[in-house]
Amino acid sequence: MTPATVRRPNVLVVMSDQQQAATVDPNGPCNTPQLDRLAARGARFTRCYTPSPVCSPARASFMTGLLPHQHGMVDVEHAVPAYRASLVDGVPMWSQRLMAAGYRLGYYGKWHLERSQDLGQFGFSRSAAYQAGPGPDYFAHRERLGLADRPVVAEPSRIVSQPGYRDLLLYGVTEEPVESTLEHYTVSHALEFLDEACAGSEPWALMVSTKAPHEPYVVPRPYFDRYDPDQLELPASFDDDLADRPAIYRRQQSVWSDLSTGDFRTATACYYAACSLVDDQVGRLLDRIESAGQLDNTIVVYTSDHGDLMGAHRLLLKGVPAFEEVYRVPLVVSWPAAVEGGQVIDDLVQSHDVAETLAQLSGTGLGGHAVDLLPRLTGAGGPPRTTAVAELHGQRFSYTQRVIWENGFKYVFNAFDFDELYDLTADPTEQVNLAGDPVYADVLRRLTGRLWEVAYDTEDFTLTGAQDGTYRYLAVGPQRPGQAELRGGR
Numbered sequence: 001m002t003p004a005t006v007r008r009p010n011v012l013v014v015m016s017d018q019q020q021a022a023t024v025d026p027n028g029p030c031n032t033p034q035l036d037r038l039a040a041r042g043a044r045f046t047r048c049y050t051p052s053p054v055c056s057p058a059r060a061s062f063m064t065g066l067l068p069h070q071h072g073m074v075d076v077e078h079a080v081p082a083y084r085a086s087l088v089d090g091v092p093m094w095s096q097r098l099m100a101a102g103y104r105l106g107y108y109g110k111w112h113l114e115r116s117q118d119l120g121q122f123g124f125s126r127s128a129a130y131q132a133g134p135g136p137d138y139f140a141h142r143e144r145l146g147l148a149d150r151p152v153v154a155e156p157s158r159i160v161s162q163p164g165y166r167d168l169l170l171y172g173v174t175e176e177p178v179e180s181t182l183e184h185y186t187v188s189h190a191l192e193f194l195d196e197a198c199a200g201s202e203p204w205a206l207m208v209s210t211k212a213p214h215e216p217y218v219v220p221r222p223y224f225d226r227y228d229p230d231q232l233e234l235p236a237s238f239d240d241d242l243a244d245r246p247a248i249y250r251r252q253q254s255v256w257s258d259l260s261t262g263d264f265r266t267a268t269a270c271y272y273a274a275c276s277l278v279d280d281q282v283g284r285l286l287d288r289i290e291s292a293g294q295l296d297n298t299i300v301v302y303t304s305d306h307g308d309l310m311g312a313h314r315l316l317l318k319g320v321p322a323f324e325e326v327y328r329v330p331l332v333v334s335w336p337a338a339v340e341g342g343q344v345i346d347d348l349v350q351s352h353d354v355a356e357t358l359a360q361l362s363g364t365g366l367g368g369h370a371v372d373l374l375p376r377l378t379g380a381g382g383p384p385r386t387t388a389v390a391e392l393h394g395q396r397f398s399y400t401q402r403v404i405w406e407n408g409f410k411y412v413f414n415a416f417d418f419d420e421l422y423d424l425t426a427d428p429t430e431q432v433n434l435a436g437d438p439v440y441a442d443v444l445r446r447l448t449g450r451l452w453e454v455a456y457d458t459e460d461f462t463l464t465g466a467q468d469g470t471y472r473y474l475a476v477g478p479q480r481p482g483q484a485e486l487r488g489g490r
Helices: 033-041 055-064 094-100 136-144 182-199 247-254 261-291 353-362 374-378 438-457
Strands: 010-016 043-049 104-110 126-130 154-160 168-174 204-209 217-220 298-304 331-334 343-350 387-395 397-406 409-414 420-423
Touching (some): 010 261, 033 331, 055 094, 055 353, 154 261, 168 261, 182 204, 261 298, 298 353, 343 387, 387 438, 397 438
Parallel strands (some): 010 298, 104 204
Antiparallel strands (some): 043 331, 298 331, 387 397
16 A cells, blocks of 8 residues: 555654653553554554664664664754764654645644753744743743642652762652643644644644653552652663673663662662553543544654663663663554554564654655555565664763674674674573674674665765774674775775
8 A cells, every 4th residue: 555545644743751662562560551552553663773772862763763873863953062962964854754744733732852841943924832841831831720840749759869979869759630741732732732733724744742651650540659769670680780781881870789589679669650651641631633533534653752761780771781671662553544442563663663654644755764564564565674783872971882683692792892783582581692602603794784775875984984903803893795995984
């Protein structure tokens, strides 16, 4: 089925922040009935990987279909100078393609993918967006509710204190109503766009981006009460000492050394509660579209920019540790005119593949690293993606890291320390680093070679320019067969 044979559908995209894929896995401890409802109408992808574990790079990739080194946003826009992370001029986005094709576009919630915050230039005629945090309109909303700017945190709560650092609120519970939350506020404004758009004659596309479940994990008590921390299991990798992993992993682990197992369980309960809060907001959006009689002609995509370690390897949040909890993200797609409901798709995909898929609705793709998911959704055939890749250029501090998934193996190139290799079939919790095991030397060389191929194909000069003797510590080098000698340092 091609876009030309499909009546011009509407589009709803919901992107949460820092939500690991396991939160939407069936029969898991996190309750997301609205996403279950969505999956029953469409498809749930079990192996969707983000191209970056950092907000701004991942979000820019989601809009452009490019890898971070291609679009230029390699770090968060608010925390580094422009030379470290700036969107390349003229990079097309799926939103611009849809605008040019006659769609009416709206964007509500966290933007945080480039510095101008001028969403009109990217095709959005209506928007109420913020960067890393909410703006004055939201604080005015809280004032109207008789509340302070910031939620008053009750018990249980946990503050992490370390000498010389500001106190870090990790989790907490409030006695405030759900209407006080940024998520409810954001969706309420998005519903106003929906009411206007559904009454119009042109197709529409709406993107809603929530801040939850990003830390601090602070939630209204009714959501926290849905979970009993004592009944939540710690991750299987919780006692991993990370002895054969890069030293920076252990340094990050030390940040949480004062937390008890009870703290980790309560943090998880608050995190799941935040996911349930977002899920309820998805339900509000779906209900409004359904009441307008347009749900059967609306493509709905739910995903997240990246995940959260949430206790895996006794770590929290995200960062340099390149574990599955950070890189595997939810992807649930409902496309009623093209997709048989209730599908579970185990193909390897990436979240920025959505960009190419949506752009194809206009008849013109983006031509980046992303691939169209429609053949996967319809069962129309075509070769599946065999390789997924991701990259980290650092967050505040600079690092060079690349990740590649292929044939059940995962290779992590760490320019700052030794590498990692995992057999995700035999070791899904990533506790055995095979990079130094001679039995897997051929696998390591194969995946390293594949990494070089991707680097050349996408002009990843950080890697392909590393020819000098100082940098020759990968399993195989970048020179292609028949390629003229590359001279480093020139």
